[in-house]
Amino acid sequence: MSETKDFVVGFLVGGLVGLGAGILLAPDSGENTRNRIKLQAQNIADDVRDSASEFTIRLKEGAEEAMRRAGAEDPTQFVECSLAKAEAKLGELQDQLDSQS
Numbered sequence: 001m002s003e004t005k006d007f008v009v010g011f012l013v014g015g016l017v018g019l020g021a022g023i024l025l026a027p028d029s030g031e032n033t034r035n036r037i038k039l040q041a042q043n044i045a046d047d048v049r050d051s052a053s054e055f056t057i058r059l060k061e062g063a064e065e066a067m068r069r070a071g072a073e074d075p076t077q078f079v080e081c082s083l084a085k086a087e088a089k090l091g092e093l094q095d096q097l098d099s100q101s
Helices: 002-025 030-070 075-100
Strands: none
Touching: 002 030, 030 075
C-alpha cells in the first residue's frame, strides 16, 4: 500500500513540476497559457482519478483476500474472527508473562 501512495505522490509532484516548467519555458499569450494550464490541470485530475480508482480496486481486492484467508463471508464476520484471534493471542501472551513471574 505504501508503494501505491509513493507512486501517487510522485505522480502529483511530477505533474506539478512539469506544469510549471511548461509554463515557464514556453511563454505564450495569456489566454493560450490559461487554456494550456486548464487542459494540463484536467489531465492531472483525470490521472489522479484513475490512480485513486486503481488504488480503491487494489484495496478492495486486498480486503477480500484477507477475508477469504480468514474464512469470513462478510466484513462483520471478518472483524469478529480477527478480534477473536487477537484476544486468543493476548491470552497466550498473558499466560507466558504469568508463567515467567
